[in-house]
Amino acid sequence: MWLKDQRCEQVVNDAWQNGLSSAEDNTLQNCLDQCRFSLDYWNKKVFGHVGKKEEERKVEEIVVGYYQNLFQKNNPKEFTELLAAIQSKVTPAMNQQLNREYSEKQSIPLSSCLPEDKLVWAKSPNEKFSIRSAYAVATRLLLQPNRGASSNMGLGRQFWNRLWALPLPHKTRHFAWQACCDILPTKINLLKCKVVQDSLCDGCRMEVETTGHAFITCPRAYEVWACSKVVLLGGAFSLTSFYDIIWKMLMVDQVDVDMVARVVTLACVMWHNKNEVRLGAQRKPGNMLVRWAATYIEEYGAAIVAQTNSEPIM
Template sequence: MAVPIGGMFATDKLIWHFSSTGQFTAKSCYHALLTHRTFSRGMESGGAASSSGESTRRWKFIWKLSIPPKVRIFLWRACSDILPTNVELFRRGISPSPFCRYCPDKCETTQHVLQFCHGMQAVWNSPPFNLPNMVTFPSFWSCLVYLRENLEQGLFLLATIVIWKTWDLRNRRLHGNEQNGNQGVVSWSGAFLHSFNSAIMSAHQPPTRAFSTTWSPSSDPRYCQD
């Protein structure tokens, strides 16, 4: 009640409440539109809108995973829905169609590439994952949470490598380096993860000394004294 609201001669002025100064900037406008888009997607998927705190927690969760940094960055890009799928490129007016070139009746979303396309559904349904009930998730983050909750730690880390390699194989096919599906992606990913873990363990082992640190008297008579 004590806050003055201005007199009758006060003039109105425009305030851009998305910036701290009240002035319009392209940067604040971009962030406002991005926040609105994230909120709309969260409501459409039946979940709560993503906040900056939730986004930070997701990034911390991904960054703590014991996998190569390039795989973490890829997972973050996938969770942020910024991978150049046909759906995203079509939305930006770059691609003429949002549909998958290998599955003409399906839109090429991140989830479609990593869950179903080129035999990926069989990969998830088979050992070592054995996940027959995977469905089309509303977001890649939901898919990642599902894998974390249904796989033990070692298999979950393997799944993240499989996801990263699957996208790499998709790009190779896109550029003419044809691959016979994704049948060997699990074995390749397992060997890759094993090599990474071995390198990490070697880096943490203390260096071995090239010479002995214990002293012993010399047997050379020149150095012996009566």
């Protein structure tokens, strides 16, 4: 299937050239790795899940055929064929559970002295709406990152506390904060400030460079994650920003802080190398960036242990 597509040859040629330009040793192995990463990424972007697409195509044909018959014939065929083609999301067991009768003990008792319903404004002490209170709410929202997942102030504060408590140097935690606030100079942000003329990623020239693309979906980032053996949790590749990824790890999946620190360090290393390439340096291969990140974390841990042992006991 790949060989029938004319773009396949260009993907292999580009990957081979990248392998030659970035390899310092073992050139052949690096070129083969580049081809494997690029073809895998290209296959997911272009072809996707072939079986699923074929199923969707069949359903589409049935839908189109039904409505063609609806407007072209007096007696169109029944709608049951269309319904049978679409997989039901509610299973018979789920439907039976939803429709079963509940006993009186299982029902939720309601209070017999419920107060009368009324409209209140929770942001004012007197529960009455005012322009002043609305302006204060709008100001607070503008001063915070525009993220729907952190609308709960308690959870938002907890997330930032966990981020700043990661076992990493301050400058790396500051990088993570910048990435989560989406204030890194990505191409999309530079375009908004009219610094650059386009927002496409310089590494792949395939998508707009956001924090989600730069650290997750870009082929360069995909290569780093593959070399690092770090298993990003399910759904990470569908998230659109670095904030969403770290939020999911810290607040939803409760991932170990050492693993989160490793993910942040790898992202920081990728960003550092991206800036080096912009200044004219060569792009480092994924395995080299992974070793760099691992050494960085080990040296920081050793420094913390040495500092702790040297402190006098009071």
